[in-house]
Amino acid sequence: MRDYLRKESISFRDFLTRLKGLNGIEMRDKFREIMGGSSTKVYSTFIRDFMEKDDVFPIDSRVYSMRNKLGLPKDEKIMIKLCRDLEISPSLFEGFLYRFKEEFCDKNKYAECPIRDECWCSKIEKYCCKI
Numbered sequence: 001m002r003d004y005l006r007k008e009s010i011s012f013r014d015f016l017t018r019l020k021g022l023n024g025i026e027m028r029d030k031f032r033e034i035m036g037g038s039s040t041k042v043y044s045t046f047i048r049d050f051m052e053k054d055d056v057f058p059i060d061s062r063v064y065s066m067r068n069k070l071g072l073p074k075d076e077k078i079m080i081k082l083c084r085d086l087e088i089s090p091s092l093f094e095g096f097l098y099r100f101k102e103e104f105c106d107k108n109k110y111a112e113c114p115i116r117d118e119c120w121c122s123k124i125e126k127y128c129c130k131i
Contacts, residue, residue: 066100
């Protein structure tokens with residue numbers, strides 16, 4: 001990012017001002033274009049939390065795991081579209097998946113899990129859970 005800002009002769013604040021008109025995914029793609037990398041979690045989290053955009057879906061290891069357990073799409077854009085179609089905030093749903101994994105899966109509370117029957121763990125016992 002430093003090299004890009006120097007090349008463009010702009011401050012980070014100016015760079016963020018230029019991004020204001022973009023949606024969250026477009027911002028994420030711009031960060032990825034400049035800084036590279038295959039993971040977009042850090043970019044999406046920054047955009048969600050600092051830029052206050054609700055149209056990103058940061059996927060860390062916990063969200064990735066829950067998404068897989070529930071058979072949800074792998075693509076961030078598709079997850080956002082599904083949330084929008086269901087009138088659910090993508091940010092709130094992403095946070096739910098994160099906290100849910102922490103509260104039930106990480107603490108081995110499978111018997112108490114309210115969505116146990118929807119989870120792949122209950123269908124393929126050897127996958128990850130001991131129910």
